[in-house]
Amino acid sequence: MTVPAAARQHQEERAAQGKATAAAVRALWSGIDPEDLERSWLTRAALAAELIRTGQLAAAASAEPWLAREIGPGEGAVDPEAAVAATGDLAVPLLYPLLIALNRLRRGFSTTLSILSGAAFLEMVTRSLIADAGRIADMAGMIARPRVVSYVRVVELPACARCIILAGREYTLSEGFLRHPRCDCTLAPKRPGDGWKPVMPEALFAQMDEGQQRRAFGAAAVKAIADGADIGQVVNARRGMTTVTRYGRTVKATTEGVTRRGLHGSRQAKFQKIAGNRYATAKTPRLMPEEIYRLADDREHAIRLLRRNGYLF
Known part of the structure; x- marks a missing residue:
């Protein structure tokens, strides 16, 4: 339900x-x-x-x-x-x-x-x-x-990527509602024993046609999600998107999830301390999905890179 x-x-x-x-x-x-x-x-x-x-x-x-x-x-x-x-x-x-x-x-x-x-x-x-x-x-x-002991975020299409990844998330009543300008998401109350299940991000993504997916997430992100990348990791990565020089070229990377506690950082062995940043970050940059597809030799290679960069569990 x-x-x-x-x-x-x-x-x-x-x-x-x-x-x-x-x-x-x-x-x-x-x-x-x-x-x-x-x-x-x-x-x-x-x-x-x-x-x-x-x-x-x-x-x-x-x-x-x-x-x-x-x-x-x-x-x-x-x-x-x-x-x-x-x-x-x-x-x-x-x-x-x-x-x-x-x-x-x-x-x-x-x-x-x-x-x-x-x-x-x-x-x-x-x-x-x-x-x-x-x-x-x-x-x-x-x-x-x-x-009412909690509430669930209700997201209806069309919606932006930021809202879609929060679809179905349950919050206590003491937690504020995350929203952006023009966000029209609402709340559904939950009581102990309620048997209904919320619509999750993956279900909303599956309901979208290819054009809607590309407009909301971007072409590279759609490819990554189709290959099994975690939809939340793909979207969150874009918050810290930047460019770095690695592998003899300028590549798109992200600053999201690169500390020891992050999905990417937890899989790295070498860390560095940058002035002004309280946390040590991985020396290896976390590539954006579109950069992964640009660099990968084939689909298997791309999937390995998606996993290494924390987009796949």
Whole structure:
């Protein structure tokens, strides 16, 4: 049994709320005067804030009815207004689209591209604020229900690689929710004895077609995962991606997992201490998956390198 249908529906409705609110706010932005960006946006900012707050309230208000149906009444009902207030003041987030557009203009970009840059940021921050308000309400409602002992991350496609590798992960209620801008993942409550199993990263990856996989992970990472590389290791490696000179050429490597405790570092014999770094790191660089495929003589060689660099268990 996978994540309960109600939890998936809750996630879909929350994402739809964010999308609809973002579209309304972006439409408001599209009406600004190209000849007077500052004045025209500042006169609209109050209405944009009202639209966002309305969307946040709708997202936060959905938490209590959903949890009441799934878990039962809590020790207290969720206050949507409090959840919205916890996301912070909107003055700065709504000023940034204007600053971005003006900065682009000063750097020589066209007015059209500058306005589009501001619009992209505005859409991202709106969707993030909607999701944050909803998740705060969800968490509050779960904590108010003693039967809930943990929560599971619910990820629905399309999603980014960072979210996919966290799909199905279970957290205690004291752990914060990891999210990035525009992340629309939600939470599913778990009680002792619940028999359902979460959808794991590998299952989500298998549901994606080749084009979706390449867009989310990159071509080399898709090849590595298909050959059995751990999906989490492949994605996490990109956080510390860098270039180093080894083997007589410049290669792509990563600083992730290279200490003695890391998957790559634990398999190395020689370590070095670098100034400013509290941990000793492996002398041999940890190659990125795409570099492994570029250097490997054949598939077997590539798999050996994937294992040596900590992508395979």
